[in-house]
Amino acid sequence: MISFNRYKDGKKFIVTFSYDDGAVEDKRLIDLFNRYGVKGSFHLNSKKYKNLSGEQLSEIKKIYEGHEISCHTYNHCWPTRVPKTTLVNEVIDDRRKLEDIAEYTVCGMSYPFGDYNEEVISALNECGILYSRTTKNTKKFSLPENFLEWHPTTHHDGAMECAKRFIEKMSSKYNNDPLLYIWGHSFEFKTEEKWQFIEDVIKLLSENKEDIWFATNMEIYDYITALKNLRVAANEKSVYNPSAIPLWIEKDGEVFEIPAGKTVNF
Ligand SMILES: [Zn+2]
Structure with a gap:
């Protein structure tokens, strides 16, 4: 019998990080990610880059190199509280600007304020967005049923408890839940204690890298979509x-x- 329960390099487990708003602290967080070999997706509002020079834009590109640059709307709007045409402009303008910076197609997103409904999902579809993360913490390790309504496992405040439970379940024969998804904002790391906390989480997970694929949100989307098309x-x-x-x-x-x-x- 064939089972679709293996991911990159035959690994059985996936961990992804997802950070919103493009705070200056992203740089320090990415340094941490790079030190331990973990991957993240960064959902950015590109209005803040509109007056930057070409040189400054390539600096932004360099900060996020090796991770995913993704949408979060141009102005950080409330998706359900703006006219549909405004929402479309917010997403397309964000895509265009971020694609100028990243120099690749930007088709991922996270919902500003975690705000969405069916109409928003359908507008995103029209804008070519392939996945979008919510802020509903499931505390579970399952893959999303609908990538445009991708519920994370946990905000990073609950990440240590979830990481420990995830690692414990990895050795269970009957465990088919492969994904730990952690999200937050890097500006929430306001003290050295908080930075130490997230480093401890990342370190713990990286100690299990033999069995874990560290992936960006889009890499997971691409892999699962390709798997379904086998x-x-x-x-x-x-x-x-x-x-x-x-x-x-x-x-x-x-x-x-x-x-x-x-x-x-x-
Ligand atoms: Zn946000």
Whole structure:
């Protein structure tokens, strides 16, 4: 039997971090992420970059290098409290400016104020947004059912308790919940104690990196979407991966890599 329970490099678990508002403290947080090899997505309001020179913009790009730059609307608007056309402009203007900075397509988002409804989701769809994070802490480790309504596990205040529980569950044979998703704002680290707290969380998780894929939000979206698009033969004797990224699956308890664009016969 084939199971879709393996992620990058055949790992069974994923951890992602997600930070909003593009605070100056992002730089210190990213230094921490880089020291321990973890990854984050940074949801930015690009209005604050509108008067920056080309040189200053490339500085911004450099700060976020190796992590994901993602939308958070141009002005940090309330998505359900503005006209739909305003919301569309807020998202598209943010995308355009961030894409100028990042020099790649920016299709991720998090909801400012955690504010959204069905209409907002449909507007985001039209704007080419592929995932958007809410602020509803599930305290669970499941993958999202709808990427445009992506509920995180926990705000970073609850991250140590969740990280410990996540690591404990990793050794359970019957555990199929793969994702720990931590979010917050780097400006909330107001004291050295708070910086130490988040470093302790990151360090604890990085000690388990043999089994954890540290990914940006978009890397998770891309992987799960590609996994869902794998073409599995009805007789389960072959699997074709039409995507541009390698994927891993389990067949009868054994792990297989399905290279990008290739068919694997069993
Ligand atoms: Zn925000």
